[in-house]
Amino acid sequence: MRRIMVLMSIGAALLVAQPAAAAPSAEPLPAAIDAYAAAALKSTGLPGMSLVVTHGGRVVHAAGYGHGSDGQPITAGTPMRVASVSKSFTAMAVMTLVDAGKVALDEPVAAQLPEFRLDDPRAARVTVRQLLNQTSGLADGGVDLGRAEAATDLAGYLAALRSGRLAAEPGTRWAYCNVNYEVAARLVEVASGLGFGDYLARHVFGPLGMTGSAVGDGVVRPARGYNSLFGVWVARPELDRFSARGGAGGVVTTAADMGAWLISQSGAGTQVVRPESLAAMHTPTRIAEYGMGWGPVTADGTTLLVHSGNLFTYNAVEAIDPATGYGYAVMTNSASLYDDTYDVMTGLVALSQGRSPAAPGGTRQLTELVLGLIGFGAIALTVLAVVRSRRWARRRSGRAAWRTGLRLVPLLLPVCGLVLYPRIISFLTNGRTVTWAQLMFFAAPLTATLVTAALAGLVTAAVRLVRLRWVASER
Structure with a gap:
């Protein structure tokens, strides 16, 4: 969502x-x-x-x-x-099979789809309804999403889930998780004997005249x-x-x-x-x-x-x-x-x-303008810091190393933020798995700004340390 x-x-x-x-x-x-x-x-x-x-x-x-x-x-x-x-289409496909008596909505998924297995005994109690309601207990952090998404078909996707665990008892907590609907799509394939796309084409798109x-x-x-x-x-x-x-x-x-x-x-x-x-x-x-x-x-x-x-x-x-x-x-x-x-x-x-x-409009433009100004500001401050690095080094030459180190710590905070970037976004989105690939697409301006700020901090810190060493050697 x-x-x-x-x-x-x-x-x-x-x-x-x-x-x-x-x-x-x-x-x-x-x-x-x-x-x-x-x-x-x-x-x-x-x-x-x-x-x-x-x-x-x-x-x-x-x-x-x-x-x-x-x-x-x-x-x-x-x-x-x-x-x-697409999730509403997948739910519709499942419900056509429920109506046909080929899928039981309130029976365990594992009883109807034996290949649905996790390293968690609670998974045997997950029902089809809970998959579609996103209350199965499945969550991004409990499964190996990278391995699952690398699978070439839905059968391989389910095989990659076997080392996973539920994040909650089935039916007790809601968590938006794509895995629920990939499992549901595989259930459609097994119950119907058709590929998921073929089933939708014959039983949803076709009857509704959705030829495109x-x-x-x-x-x-x-x-x-x-x-x-x-x-x-x-x-x-x-x-x-x-x-x-x-x-x-x-x-x-x-x-x-x-x-x-x-x-x-x-x-x-x-x-x-x-x-x-x-x-x-x-x-x-x-x-x-x-x-x-x-x-x-x-x-x-x-x-x-x-x-x-x-x-x-x-x-x-x-x-x-x-x-x-x-x-x-x-x-x-x-x-x-x-x-x-x-x-x-x-x-x-x-x-x-x-x-x-x-x-509507304006939010995206304003967001990207602010991020762009932050990036340009980081570059400008870096140039200024490089120009003034000799003066900075002379003022701090001879001081305790730990004091100088403390002065450099703020410069490295953007680096820490960049390293933790996917995890921070994942936390802000209630545990959804966020990959670097995703952050290089729709979030490109934010990613570019963070990279710029991190590089600016590293360059400033490095130049100041080199200048400090030169000043010390001159004495």
Whole structure:
């Protein structure tokens, strides 16, 4: 869900809708949505974006704006990676098998998927429902994620989990963990006899008419996405091992296809599961406000069911309003320190309620400006310290070594921060595993600033020590 990007932003996410109240009105016109989207694209500075608004059993508007890294315009049919939005699709796949009597929702996973084994006897009690509710006890810190994510298929992924342990008793604690949904995807494969992508194609995408959707890049290939580096959008490919993953974040889809998906999730149009199964997907647990790939979020007084997704160069968010039957999805071919898709989505909510949303944006630009100034400031101070290093050394020559050492300690603090960087971000995101690879993508400006500050501190300390030695030798 948006944790990493929100925590690394300087300010909290602000809802873009104007607070002025208005009675529910007719559906927003496509022209009004286009005008808002164009303003949002300009104010956020995003290279490209696609979106869809649905109401009841129809698509109000689906469109694309801006361009991809290949220079082609973004349209409603442009394939986009939707990252963790994929979890709602995985939950749907599981629920179709529950309805078919091939998966038991409240029975242990291990009884239905014998290859699910951990070095923890409690794992034998984890149920399928707990996987989908993220209350299984699985957490990033309890398993070897690096080994699992290096696997070439879901069977290999599960094999890599066998040395892991649960972080809590099953059903007692909520923890957002991709492992839950990779295990669920493998359960789909074993219960159905089909590959996960094939099963989704036949039993979810196909029935809903989502002809531009697939799992991974084998059938539908999106263009390269972008990362923002101090305001410059740089086209970069996803890392293969992440873009090919199945149940937790592997879906590639389009705004047009998401229209069919949102209509179905709102209880209209074609249904692939029973009404009670759809309701179960949308119902939070007693432990946390998270159902099965959906969670309730209150935005400007409106309670929505939402799930977002962040990959290295893509962001997405989906939402449905159970009270009105509206559905919304926003997808971008870019990722940065701040995810604007949620703010754009809340603006669409405002439009559907007859209100005038303000164009979102500015948080990313301000964050990157501040980080850039910090980096330039570190460089300037280093140059000044080098120029004045002889004077500094003369003032401290002959003093106790420990006193001089204390003066140098602050210079090395950025180095310590850089060494602990992934662990600090992991702590701030409630124990999620954060890799250097991730921090070199959407967090590139923050990473570059930390590297600059660390190098500045090292250079300053080294030059001062060398000068101190020269001054001492002159005496």
